[in-house]
Amino acid sequence: MNAITPPASLAAASRPAAAEAPRRPASATLSTAPLGRLAVQAGSVAACVLLWHLAATLRLNLGAVTFANVPPPAEVLGAAWALLQSPKLGGHLYSSLLRVGLGFGFAALIGVGLGLLIGRLRWARNFLLPPLEVLRPIPAVAWIPLSILMFPSSEGSMVFITFVGALFPILLNTIHGVEAVDARLIASARSLGTRRWRLFTEVIAPGAAPSIVTGLSIGMGTCWFCLVTAEMIAGQYGIGYYTWESYTVQNYASIVVGMLLIGALGMGSSALIRRAGARLMPWYRPQGGAQ
Template identity: 75%
Template sequence: MKPSHDRLLRWGVQAASLLVCVWTWHLLSSRHANLGFVTFANVPDPTEVAESVGELLASPKVWLHLSSSLFRVGAGFALAALIGVGLGLLIGRATWVRLALLPPLEVARPIPAVAWIPLAILMFPSSEGSMIFITFVGALFPILLNTIHGVNGVDARLIASARSLGTGRWRLFGQVILPASAPSIVTGLSIGMGTCWFCLVTAEMISGQYGIGYYTWESYTVQNYANIVVGMLVIGLLGMGSSALLQWGGRRLMPWYVNQEGRA
């Protein structure tokens, strides 16, 4: 099969899966289906959600919501990427750093983002700083753990071969360890970006003004069910798009890497 035909087939399957999901959603919500353990009596129909999307796009606040959320996610993710990758590389290569830092990080890792809200409010004088901190916490640990996994997974034979050729410590790090662990780092960044958006609603519960997460939470408090779904869809699409952008950039920066499907 030609590559172009294969690509079209992939897109067709993906589009069909989305259509099936929307059709199933419409069928269950329009008929107020009650499956016993779950009911769709109060779930808005796709047409109601589409009308709410139009209302949101026509609202002058839409760009304030989007820009506020993008800034918080971007700032939190940038800090998490910088600290997570840096610490991951150090922990993966330096035994004493691993012994000193990994235990407290492992204790903090299972704590959910919502549990950090009271402490974030006490730590930061502004709500903006608190929200950025929550998104930072959400993205940090996937990036950190994937970076450590990538460094630990570097083939020892590559390191031994480089050392036998007289490669110094910094050249070994820059030319062997970092390129070999880059696929895991990119995976961690992609997962961290998704988790960042996942924590957005939790973060924007602190603020009472703007943001897609706040828009979703406010819609819940006033029982505007269609707007809840709109907020969820916007967060999902933005999260998917930003993760895909990171993966695309990673593939461009790693021409030597080919995944299991044979794609660079």
Template identity: 70%
Template sequence: MARPRPLPSGRSVPDTARFAGVGRWLLRAASLGVCLLAWQAAAQLRLDLGIVTFRNVPPPVEVAQAGIELLQSSKLFDHVTSSLSRVFAGYGLAALAGVMLGLAVGRSRLAGDVLMPPLEILRPIPAVAWIPLAVLMFPSSELSMIFITFTGALFPILLSTIHGVENVDPRLVASARSLGAGWGAILREVVLPAAAPSIVTGLAIGMGTSWFCLVTAEMISGQYGIGYYTWESYTLQNYPDIVVGMVLIGLMGMGSSALLRRAGARLTPWHSTDEARR
């Protein structure tokens, strides 16, 4: 195996890439640190900018203390597991339905004419508007919250899948058909690999919107979950706990989306990008 070519500075290419990666992480950490310091200063000074005030905003130190107390209590496990189970149940159903419907609409004009009109009417309806109807439709609040999560994740996945399928190079399909491939082989060997990057993007976006919709549902009809914990903290005027709930929501949403992007990069090595390798 050939050795890495030395750079003018005397360092090898892998070493330089490693130092560059460390530098990027240090820059990101510094950016986060500056934001925390600005938050701490604004909260301590009770900064009032007219349209925005920090008089009642807890500083990061109090939020960290509240987070430690939550970590030491038994409530954290119940809230986190409840939210995760609802998200993955609704998201899993949305991923299956969104990809299947997207493939059908993207490959069939008839399916598009039949399915897209009602879906386009339902798509702009926000998650909050679905909550009263979901409570009436389902026998338990648990199912209604899963349904809200499902509706939030469905449309980003559906539209990204349709976009990916419709942008498949028709010459690839024609070449596969000329070689005797049937519709199943074309779908499996041509359409899915070509549309996979768009599908992965839709899955990552859908995960984020599913968290948003779930938290909204939990604030209104939940008994456990991070959204319920955040809303309960507000009603009890435990302001540091509100921020703790928000941070937990952000971390879980960011982590689940990052896992999806990482899995998508491994499943589509022919479309690897710098973003996937971060």
């Protein structure tokens, strides 16, 4: 008996359809390629510098904002070259990096530790969170007079200011990360006999790690912001002190150099934290992102 041959259309329908690779628009090819992204980013920076040059050279006056006294990019470039040749540059960088490193390191240890406890343990939330929430809205500038009274040296007070600035972003992001850990993962680990300490190290901490890295990155940015404020008042070396000293002698181009250097250091240190976080979390892949 001959086998019944199904129609060609039915046979084709019965076979699993091959998954088609999603087609990307042709316009997205350049923007998604590494060289394309780099070109777009460089073009964005060049456009900002061009607008700055035009506004400064034309002495643009918009009523509420005027560029009459803003130095043009060429003048700022000359001031940057003079700073590179200055023997004080090494001292400024060393002082600022040391203060940021100490303040951020203490903030990371205390912020992550307290965040894990407050996010997981009810007694820690009830006992520790209320005073921290009272202190959180106080700006770092308001701590400067008290820090000068508390610490015998100006270095200690400046490190304390950077610590305060970085602490609360790290703390809050850690708490939110712990609260967002899937309760089913915790229940499964407990059912397999995982005890409290291993539950923290093997389930809760890895689950909260993306939020912790985000808090560390934000905390690094606020750390630089607070350091500059502290150095303007109590420092003798540092990028913030250099910027403030340039203002007192009315060297406006050097002010912009200090601002750009602070921005570059803050951006670079935050990028290093994100890169280190990506290396430590190979399992984590963000679901969102720019298209």
